[in-house]
Amino acid sequence: MTFHPGDFLRDHWQKRPLLIRGLWTDWNNPLEPDELAGLACEEGVESRLIRQADGTLVMEHGPFAESRFGKLGDAPWTLLVNAVDHHVPDVSALIDTFRFIPNWRIDDVMVSYAVDQGGVGPHFDQYDVFLVQGLGRRKWQIGGLCDDATELLPHDDLRLLANFEPVQEWILEPGDVLYVPPGIAHNGVAIGDDCMTYSIGFRAPSRDELLVQWAEHLVEQAESDRRYADPALTLQSNPGEISGQAIDDLHAMVTEKLLDRAAFARWFGEYNSTPKNAEIDWSPEESITAADLRALVSAPVPLVRNPASRFSFVREGAGSVMLFVDGQSHACSGESALFAERLCALDDMMIAPSDLGAEATVAVIVALFNMGSIQIG
Numbered sequence: 001m002t003f004h005p006g007d008f009l010r011d012h013w014q015k016r017p018l019l020i021r022g023l024w025t026d027w028n029n030p031l032e033p034d035e036l037a038g039l040a041c042e043e044g045v046e047s048r049l050i051r052q053a054d055g056t057l058v059m060e061h062g063p064f065a066e067s068r069f070g071k072l073g074d075a076p077w078t079l080l081v082n083a084v085d086h087h088v089p090d091v092s093a094l095i096d097t098f099r100f101i102p103n104w105r106i107d108d109v110m111v112s113y114a115v116d117q118g119g120v121g122p123h124f125d126q127y128d129v130f131l132v133q134g135l136g137r138r139k140w141q142i143g144g145l146c147d148d149a150t151e152l153l154p155h156d157d158l159r160l161l162a163n164f165e166p167v168q169e170w171i172l173e174p175g176d177v178l179y180v181p182p183g184i185a186h187n188g189v190a191i192g193d194d195c196m197t198y199s200i201g202f203r204a205p206s207r208d209e210l211l212v213q214w215a216e217h218l219v220e221q222a223e224s225d226r227r228y229a230d231p232a233l234t235l236q237s238n239p240g241e242i243s244g245q246a247i248d249d250l251h252a253m254v255t256e257k258l259l260d261r262a263a264f265a266r267w268f269g270e271y272n273s274t275p276k277n278a279e280i281d282w283s284p285e286e287s288i289t290a291a292d293l294r295a296l297v298s299a300p301v302p303l304v305r306n307p308a309s310r311f312s313f314v315r316e317g318a319g320s321v322m323l324f325v326d327g328q329s330h331a332c333s334g335e336s337a338l339f340a341e342r343l344c345a346l347d348d349m350m351i352a353p354s355d356l357g358a359e360a361t362v363a364v365i366v367a368l369f370n371m372g373s374i375q376i377g
Contacts, residue, residue, distance in 0.1 A: 005100035008179075014128065017142050017184060019170050020177040023097065027175030029134045030090035033113050033194060039081050039088075040064050044280055050120050050158070051077035057121055059157040076117040076190075083276050084198075085109040086308035094198055096347065098130060101202060103344065104272050104312045110199040114138075114190035122164035122187040124150070127204040129180050131188070133172035136195035140178050141166035143185030161185055203272070210268075217267050218257050228253065265314050269324035273310040278327070282306055282372030290362045293369070293376075300352040301377045303343075303365075309373040311344045323364065325373050336360035343374075351376070 003020055012018040040047035040062045047062030052075045062081075069079075085092035091109050098106070107127070111134075112120075124146040131140065143164050151162040164185055171191065172178060180186050182204060188197065228250060236243060257263070288296070305311060313321045313332075320333040323340040332340040335358040342349060356362050368374045 009100070012179060012181075014181050016181065017168070017186075018179045019172075020179070021173075022175050023132075023177045024175050029174065029196065030094065030198075031084065031088055031111060031134070031196070033135070033196065035088070036079065036081055036084070036111055036113050036196070037066075037069055039084060040079055041066055044277065045087070046082040046277075048080045049077065050080065050118075051075055052117075057155070057158055057160070076115055076119070078112055078114040078118040078120055078190075080110060080112050080120070082110045083108040083308070084111045086277070089307060091198065092307035092347075094132060095200060098200055101128075102312075103310070105202045105204075107201040107203045108276055110201060112195075112197045112199065114195045114197075115193045116190055116195075118195065119187065119189040121158060122161040122185060123159055124161070124183055124185045125180070125201070126182055126206075128182055128202040130200040131172070131178040131180065132198040132200065133174055133176045133178075134196040134198050135174060136193070137171055137173055137191040138195050138197055139169065139171050139189045139191055141187045141189075142168040142180070143187075145183050146185050147183060205272075213271060214258070214264065214267060217271070226253065262316075266322060266329055269312060269314055269322060270327050270329050273312055273324040274327035275308055275310065277308070280308065282308060283370060284372060287370040288366060290359075290366055293362060293366055294353070294356060296376050297351055297353055297356060300350045302348055303351045304348040304375045305343070305346075306373050306375070307347075309371075311373075313340055313344050325368055326371055328367070328371070330364050330367065332360060332364065334358060334360075336364060340364065 003023055008018065039045050040049075041064050043063055045063065047064065049060040049062070049064065049068070050057055051060075051072060052058075085095060085108055091111065094109060095106060122141075122143065141164075143161075143166055146161070153160040153162050164187060166187070170178065230246065230249070309326050311323075311325050313323045315321050316331075319337055320331070321337045321340050323330040323332050323344070330340070339355060339358075339361045351365075356365075365374070365376075369376060
């Protein structure tokens with residue numbers, strides 16, 4: 001079928017599931033099962049093993065010993081590895097097809113490998129997901145809309161639905177994609193061995209998360225602990241009353257910072273662009289200076305974004321943007337703003353000496369290179 005992003009956003013995004021058969025004309029599975037297992041054995045890579053045992057699902061957390069996969073027996077099992085796009089460029093390239101969703105909403109690509117009848121059980125997610133069938137076949141069942149009141153099975157590790165009634169069912173072949181909106185119950189079961197699925201998930205911050213993190217940031221950034229003052233205090237008939245004026249003044253003390261839109265935009269850009277695995281140091285062994293950069297770009301060379309890095313920007317006025325990369329903000333205007341916009345739009349691009357005319361652009365590129373957010377050459 002022909003896929004039209006505009007039609008999809010209008011008719012399906014956060015509304016109803018969609019099965020897309022053969023989204024790619026020439027599908028090639030970007031990762032071998034053995035490579036996925038190898039990632040699951042590495043420190044710093046989030047991985048889980050879910051297997052059926054005694055009529056229930058049991059979960060183990062990685063990293064795993066290489067010998068673990070040879071001891072799983074005949075019972076169905078599934079291996080899940082998060083943020084594989086951060087480590088495998090070909091997996092990261094899958095996201096390009098879905099760039100019609102703003103970058104700041106994209107989370108990561110989780111990859112699952114399952115043997116026959118393997119799965120993680122009926123569940124629902126709080127975010128949108130595109131389920132790309134990479135290898136083998138998987139049966140997907142879609143149920144109804146769930147919420148926080150939906151009954152779950154008692155389980156220490158998994159949020160499994162107590163009652164799952166499928167209303168739609170499909171078998172996905174390599175290159176097929178199933179879109180599932182937030183809150184929709186779904187269940188995937190491998191049909192045959194060597195079943196690989198790429199789950200492209202999207203970030204959906206909750207209101208509570210935003211309130212807590214924004215408020216904590218404001219407290220941390222406060223230069224002084226401003227105290228309530230009432231120099232115009234007048235006599236009141238009852239000393240036990242908290243006057244309306246006092247409530248107004250107290251409320252204003254709190255809201256004047258909370259409602260600062262420009263400060264919120266800058267904070268959110270930094271907060272949202274913070275790497276998923278911030279503990280991993282991607283910086284190069286040797287940092288560079290502006291002079292080093294100009295020497296590197298004496299002729300057109302490729303500039304490639306680190307797949308683990310997050311890039312976005314907010315417009316701040318005519319010809320001015322605030323660029324956010326890996327939790328850091330960079331004020332850009334004029335030529336550097338145009339460069340920042342291009343950098344956010346493209347995973348890789350060419351840069352030439354003509355791109356280094358503005359010192360502000362040079363400073364941004366040097367900073368991003370030294371953070372490990374980009375590579376040059």
